Amino acid sequence: MIGAERLILIGCLLQDSPPKPKLTTEKVEVMEGTSVSLSCSAAAPCPKLPPNLTWTPRLSESVDQLQENEDNTTSVSSVLTFTASHLHHGQKITCRALYTLQQGGNQTSEASLTLRVLYLPQISGSGSCSRTAAEISCSCESRGNPSPSMEWRVSGLRVTNSTDRVIREEQLGNTGLRSSLTMRHSQRHGHSPLPQYQCSRHLQPPAPCPVSTATVR
Incomplete structure (x- = not known):
């Protein structure tokens, strides 16, 4: 042959x-x-x-x-x-x-x-906060496609980066985001509510995003 x-x-x-x-x-x-x-x-x-x-x-x-x-x-x-x-x-x-x-x-x-699958963001597990004598540090993770963004709120007001409130973000691959918030105690008066973290997304049509309240360890 x-x-x-x-x-x-x-x-x-x-x-x-x-x-x-x-x-x-x-x-x-x-x-x-x-x-x-x-x-x-x-x-x-x-x-x-x-x-x-x-x-x-x-x-x-x-x-x-x-x-x-x-x-x-x-x-x-x-x-x-x-x-x-x-x-x-x-x-x-x-x-x-x-x-x-x-x-x-x-x-x-x-x-x-x-396949490329678009899906709504979800907050992974439960975020948490740790307290020291000088500050409170909180962190959480979210995954979604497109990759979500994250925002923090204290007493219903959105937190932005400042000298006493620092937000850091880390991309987790193409679909994840880890966000952390550090607050100096000097900016907290009495027993203010703990931060809330909320994801925002870019998918249409609009739909509610998960919102969770951090807990202190």
Whole structure:
């Protein structure tokens, strides 16, 4: 056989490698909670030995079928439908076609895409404050896509950076933010309310953001 080490007998055709599946979706950027459908199709040179399509990760049951195309070729299609979650953001989804060879063994080919999921910000866990003789320090984290911003309030008034009230922020990857507030006691009169932290976002339509009150350790 010509170039025996490179030639693969797949179904009824002789070729160098199995055809790559075609993986499509209407949108690669979706809102959390919406339905997402991914479609994968692979050529079936010999209908008696059609490729087996599998999904990684397997997010739900898929619907598969063997179909004849307008150009008289045959292909196998698989549709994977699931509800988008923030856990799917940045996740690589792969459709893999497994071809059975007539002379024994098998050969695979695959196609992948990465989803971008937009989701509302959530405050991670509960923020806390620690008190020393000179100051109160509070911190909290929030995650969302797009990455949220954070604001602090004392007695209902928004806190801005000043000599006695210092806000520091640290980005946590592409979707997270850690914010800390340090207040000198000289600016606190009596037993003023503890700070509140609130996330703000840039998604539409507008919706309430989580608000939490820090607690002193």
